[in-house]
Amino acid sequence: MASIKLNKITSVWIISVLLLFIVSIVLGILMRLNQGEVISQSPITFYSNMTTHGLTMIGIWFVAGMAAVNYIMERYVKTSYTVNVLALVLTVIGILMFWASTFIGHFHSAWTFLYPLPFKEMGSETWATLMFLGSLTVLGVGWLIWSISLMTQILKKYSISQAFAWQHLRKNPTVETPPFILITMITLVGVIACLLAAVVLLVLFYAEYFSNGNFVNDALLMKNLTYFFGHTIANEMLYLGLAVIYELFSEVSGRPKWKTTWYVALAWNCTLVFILTAFFHHLYMDFVQPQGFQIIGQLASYFASLPAAGVTVFSISIAVYRTKIKWPLTNLLFFIGVIGWVIGGLAAVIDSTISNNIVLHNTLWVPAHFHTYNAMGNVLFSLGFFYWFSIQFSDKTKVKKSTTLTLALLLIGGIGFLLAFYIGGAESIPRRYSIYPSELSIGASLATIGAAFASIYFIAILIFFFNISKRCLKILFSSS
Numbered sequence: 470m471a472s473i474k475l476n477k478i479t480s481v482w483i484i485s486v487l488l489l490f491i492v493s494i495v496l497g498i499l500m501r502l503n504q505g506e507v508i509s510q511s512p513i514t515f516y517s518n519m520t521t522h523g524l525t526m527i528g529i530w531f532v533a534g535m536a537a538v539n540y541i542m543e544r545y546v547k548t549s550y551t552v553n554v555l556a557l558v559l560t561v562i563g564i565l566m567f568w569a570s571t572f573i574g575h576f577h578s579a580w581t582f583l584y585p586l587p588f589k590e591m592g593s594e595t596w597a598t599l600m601f602l603g604s605l606t607v608l609g610v611g612w613l614i615w616s617i618s619l620m621t622q623i624l625k626k627y628s629i630s631q632a633f634a635w636q637h638l639r640k641n642p643t644v645e646t647p648p649f650i651l652i653t654m655i656t657l658v659g660v661i662a663c664l665l666a667a668v669v670l671l672v673l674f675y676a677e678y679f680s681n682g683n684f685v686n687d688a689l690l691m692k693n694l695t696y697f698f699g700h701t702i703a704n705e706m707l708y709l710g711l712a713v714i715y716e717l718f719s720e721v722s723g724r725p726k727w728k729t730t731w732y733v734a735l736a737w738n739c740t741l742v743f744i745l746t747a748f749f750h751h752l753y754m755d756f757v758q759p760q761g762f763q764i765i766g767q768l769a770s771y772f773a774s775l776p777a778a779g780v781t782v783f784s785i786s787i788a789v790y791r792t793k794i795k796w797p798l799t800n801l802l803f804f805i806g807v808i809g810w811v812i813g814g815l816a817a818v819i820d821s822t823i824s825n826n827i828v829l830h831n832t833l834w835v836p837a838h839f840h841t842y843n844a845m846g847n848v849l850f851s852l853g854f855f856y857w858f859s860i861q862f863s864d865k866t867k868v869k870k871s872t873t874l875t876l877a878l879l880l881i882g883g884i885g886f887l888l889a890f891y892i893g894g895a896e897s898i899p900r901r902y903s904i905y906p907s908e909l910s911i912g913a914s915l916a917t918i919g920a921a922f923a924s925i926y927f928i929a930i931l932i933f934f935f936n937i938s939k940r941c942l943k944i945l946f947s948s949s
C-alpha cells in the first residue's frame with residue numbers, strides 16, 4: 470500500500486512529465502513546420518530545438534517509467550522516499566541547466582552530442598557546452614542513485630538468482646518471483662550499465678575540455694560509449710513501462726495476476742544480454758569498427774527485441790483472446806501501446822539489418838521507427854499508468870465522457886504523423902535537415918502533413934493533461 474508521501478510525489482512526477490511533454494511536442498511541431506517551409510527558423514534555432522526536444526523526451530519518458538515502477542514496487546518491497554525526492558530535485562535542476570544551455574546558450578549538437586560536435590559548435594555561447602555537460606552530469610547522478618537504490622531494495626528481499634527468476638527455469642520452483650520484479654531487475658541492470666558508461670563518457674569530455682588541447686579523445690571510443698548509453702537508455706525506458714503492464718493489465722481486466730513461467734524468465738534473461746550489445750548497429754557506417762562487432766550488432770538487434778516482444782504479445786493475446794475482460798482506458802492504452810511498440814520494433818529490426826541499413830541509414834526511417842515505439846508505445850504505457858494512478862482516488866463514474874474522442878484523436882494524429890516519417894524514409898529523405906533542398910521537395914510536403922497530424926495528436930495529449938493533472942493536483946493538495 471503506497472504512503473501518502475509516495476502518492477504526492479508520484480503526482481508531482483506525473484504533472485511535471487506532462488507539462489514538459491507539452492512543451493516538447495510544440496518544439497517537434499515547429500520542427501516539422503520549418504521542414505515544411507511553413508515557418509522559417511534559423512538553423513541554430515532549429516537544431517537547438519531539436520536538441521531540446523530529443524533529450525527532454527528521452528528524459529521525461531525515462532523518469533515517467535521510473536516513477537511508475539517506484540510506485541508499484543512499494544507493493545513488494547519498501548522504497549526510499551528520500552531518494553525519490555532527490556531524483557526529482559536533480560531532474561528539475563538538470564532540465565533547467567539543459568534548457569539554459571539550449572534556449573539561452575543555443576547549444577545544438579543534437580541529443581546524441583556525438584563527439585567532437587560539442588567542441589565544434591558555431592554560433593552558440595562559449596559557456597553552453599559546459600552547461601550542457603553539467604546538466605547531463607546532474608541528471609545522470611540523480612538517475613544513477615535512484616536506479617541503484619531501487620535495485621538494492623529488490624536485493625534486500627530477493628536473492629540475485631530469485632531477482633532474475635532463475636528458479637523458474639526448473640520445474641516446480643519453491644519461491645515465486647513476480648514478473649514485475651523480474652522485468653524491473655533486468656531493466657535496472659541495463660539502466661545502471663548505460664548510466665555508468667555515460668559517467669565515463671562525461672569524464673572523457675571534461676578531460677578534453679579542461680586540457681587546453683593537451684588531451685584529445687578517440688572518436689571511435691566516444692561513439693561506442695555514446696551509443697551504448699543513448700541506445701540502451703532509450704530502449705530500457707520501454708521495459709520500465711512493460712514491467713508496469715505485466716503488473717496492472719490483469720488487475721484492471723479483473724483477471725488473475727500474471728505469473729512468471731519458464732519462458733517469461735528465459736525471454737527476459739535473454740533480453741538482458743542482447744539489449745546491451747544491440748547498440749553496435751549504430752556503427753555500421755564506421756568501417757574502422759571491427760567487423761565482428763557489426764555482426765554482433767545485427768544478431769543482437771534481432772535477439773534483443775524478439776524474446777521480450779514474443780512473450781509480451783503472447784501473454785496479452787492469451788489474456789484477451791475469447792476472454793471477457795474489462796476494458797477501462799488504462800488497458801486500452803496498454804493494448805494500443807504494445808501494438809505501437811511491436812510495429813516500431815519491427816521497423817527498427819528492418820533498419821538494423823545491414824543490407825537494408827545501407828539504404829535507410831540516417832533517413833527519416835530512423836525517427837519513424839523510434840517515434841512509433843515512443844509516441845505510440847512507451848508514452849501510452851505511461852499514460853495508462855498515469856490514468857490508473859489518478860483515478861484510484863476519484864469518483865470513477867465521472868471519468869468516461871471524452872475517452873472515445875481522445876483515443877480517436879490520439880490514433881488518427883499519431884498514425885498520420887508517423888506515416889509522414891515512414892514515407893519520407895522510404896523516399897530516402899535524410900533525417901535532421903532543417904530544410905530540404907529542392908531535389909527533395911516531397912520531404913517538405915510530407916513535413917507539413919506530419920505537422921498537421923502531430924497537432925491532432927497534441928490535442929489528445931492536452932485532454933489527457935487536463936484530466937489527469939486535475940486529479941493529480943487534488944491528490945497533491947489533499948490531507949489524506
Ligand code: HEM
Nearest residue numbers: 497498500501523526527579580836843844900901902923
Ligand atoms: C507529436 C509528437 C512529436 C513530434 C511532433 C516530434 C517531432 C520530431 C521531429 C520533427 C524530429 C526531427 C526529425 C528529423 O530528424 O528530421 C524529432 C526528433 C526526435 N524526437 Fe520527436 N516528436 C514527437 C514525439 C516524440 C516522443 C514521444 C519522443 C520520445 C522519446 C521523441 C523523441 C525524439 C528524439 C530522441 C529525436 C531525435 C533528436 C535528435 O536527432 O537529436 N519525439 N521529433
